[in-house]
Amino acid sequence: MKHYRLVRRAALAGALALPILTSGCGLFTQEPSESIDPPQSSTQDVGGAIADVGQAANHAGETQMTVYLKDQNGMLAPVTVQIAMGEGEKAGKKALEMMVDGGAYNAELPEGFQAVIPKGTVIKDFNIVPDQKLAVVDFSKAFGEYNVTDERRIVESVTWTLTSMTDIQKVEIWMEGAKLGEMPVDGMPIDAPLTRSVGINLEAADGVNNYSQTTPVTLYFSALTPNNEMYYVPVTRLINRSDNRAKSAIEQLISGPSEGRELTAVMTPDVTVKNVTKKDNIVTVDLQDESFVPGQQEPAEMLQAIVLALTANTGAAKVQIKLNGQTDFTDTNNQSYSKPVSAPEHVNAFKS
Template identity: 50%
Template sequence: MNRNRWIRRAAWTGVIALPLLTAGCGIFSQNAAKEIDPPPVETQNEASGSLQQNGTSSETGASIDLQTGETQMTVYLLDSHGYLAPVTLRTTLGDKEQLGQKALEMMTDGGAYADQLPAGFTGIIPKGTSVIKYTESKDTKLATVDFSKSFTDYNAGDERKIVEAIAWTLTGLPDVSGVDLMLEGTKLTEMPERSYPLDRPLDRSVGINLEAADGVDYGQSVPVTLYFSSETQDGDMYYVPVTRLINRTDDILKASIDQLIAGPLGQSQLIGVMTPDVQVKSVVPSDNMITVNLQDEQYMEGTTEPDDMLQAIILSVTENANASASKVQITLNGETNLLTEPVTRPSFVNALKS
């Protein structure tokens, strides 16, 4: 079902408070994870949390509360519709525990941390899997994971999702840009069911929730990563990244916003975040900032665009941009009346209630 959050301007009397999302490298691109502050909001619900907390030491993909010792991190979990989504979780690390290994343990189906996951979300790593050894190289920024034999016990249809979840979770950590997988001490060169190649380190170029636009020519296609929304059983909104293959273009950033306007594909369970009457005039990268110029003839002065639309734009363009573009400015009808100043991409998103 293709649903869209298309709200008429007359009803937009305030900013909608929504959960933020993880920072990360671009899909099929070279952009590194970046710290981001959200646009100003009038209110913020409990699920969304806060990017700035007193007594908190924060890096992209992880933060530690210096007072409580509690760690906040993002893992990719399977939602009730079968999509992988980033979810911000809180946990504590033991003296010898590593963040990456703890993340993988929290992503294991039916594992020790299953009851700490938000309702409707499950781990995608096969049930019974344990992490025999986890290492990170500061020089190569390569994480190596040695899984137990149970890692091979999964449905063939889940193979790509397992690869995507591991790659996106670990490359969201501060010192990881690639991942090697091992099975009981032996390097895996391919996944065991459908032979997904593992001959080189995994990174975000694997994509996530892969799909193809209608009528796309696969031989002439390029990927763009888009952020749509979905809802939990309790009605809480969260963001879902989708890697969509589109016909080749020289302007990936503009194409990403055009695809946001086009919305989810016909049979998708995701929710569109932009209204169809918005047009993209240009998306201009310069130095460390991306300027998105929108046109909306129906916009009335004094009303406010929905916050989920603004957040989806920020997340999508920074996901597809190069490493130097860390801030976003959005103009509407030639005026900077949506964001009074450039904002940076949020480090965490989808801090849903457990």
């Protein structure tokens, strides 16, 4: 407890084998309104928005996009990159090209992160079906040449990267002009369009024995780059079935990362969740924290992780955080939480 409080006062500066789950018949089958971690289309709205997490600057002629890369611990994390877009280039195709291991953009990836699409892969075609919000990507034969341990990671990376774009909610994978019903090496089923319900960095909570009786929650913990820059790592954790997914997600956030994961907790274990409610596309979380001192800035890492988790698990556009019933506080980045805030459109933007 003392250790956690010391970390708190410092503003928190600082693989489980599961069965294959598919969007068509697996444990993550849900109604569309309950999809995991719907991307936020904009951070501009009344009531404020958290500034994009990171320090990357906007450069003339370049655009920001989010790609999911493997970190030094083997986990996928969103990374905001600056990239020049040529006339007529498609953002989705460009993002995938950046994710080819050893590809043309390898030198532009931040230290400590690696692309996961197999070496030599060419994105032969990329199209969006607008009325279905479906991205159809056709890879070359080299896409099927990877280690079996990377299969799920590749699916998750491609799916979460493309669905971070506002006009894409589903992904279909082809290879050499033919639609794939399963992944080439270990046969992971991908016959139905892929959504974020596939999960990311999948794990099960302690005490979970029957995976068919679980609720998936998406959590955000932190890690450090080789340059000691903090970044967020999303984790899909299977918990025993819950009728209040949002409240359960924050409780899991408080319980911290699983043992063996190279992740850091973003909340102290003495915080409790009184209630989580949703109304008019705003989710409100009421937290009890005995260490809360009015007028003292709260750790930005903690508050941002709460916002990321709640927008991920509820689909709400904004989050109102209450600490001991109060909203009149700021974080260590001077962000005010007196009004509901929206999640950043891009996270993990590292210094260039």
